[in-house]
Amino acid sequence: MSLINDYRATEDAIKQLQKKLNALEDDPAFLTEMEFEERLRALMGEYSKSLRDIIKILAPERAVSIAEPVSTRKHRIVKVYRHPESGEVIETKGGNHKLLKAWKQQYGAQTVEGWLDQ
Numbered sequence: 001m002s003l004i005n006d007y008r009a010t011e012d013a014i015k016q017l018q019k020k021l022n023a024l025e026d027d028p029a030f031l032t033e034m035e036f037e038e039r040l041r042a043l044m045g046e047y048s049k050s051l052r053d054i055i056k057i058l059a060p061e062r063a064v065s066i067a068e069p070v071s072t073r074k075h076r077i078v079k080v081y082r083h084p085e086s087g088e089v090i091e092t093k094g095g096n097h098k099l100l101k102a103w104k105q106q107y108g109a110q111t112v113e114g115w116l117d118q
Contacts (some may be wrong), residue, residue: 080117 007019076093090100104112
């Protein structure tokens with residue numbers, strides 16, 4: 001597609017979206033919702049309440065579902081590998097460390113696991 005065609009297609013899309021926006025702005029239901037949101041946000045600010053607080057007040061049974069997700073994944077501990085000859089130190093939570101992989105390839109995985117500080 002040429003740039004001119006792309007420009008014209010984008011321009012047409014903008015015109016269609018502008019018509020839709022204008023129709024929404026004239027809709028009485030939309031105006032009512034906007035007024036409600038403005039008043040609600042002002043009231044929340046006046047009482048220093050967040051949306052989460054409002055949900056806890058109005059629907060406590062639903063407040064549990066929007067709470068912070070609880071991670072069931074076990075946190076990995078940081079492993080510290082110390083090269084006995086060079087004294088280099090690697091701190092990693094997983095085995096996907098570039099230098100650690102190079103060490104394991106060069107010296108063998110069992111040898112490198114022996115360098116683990118505890």
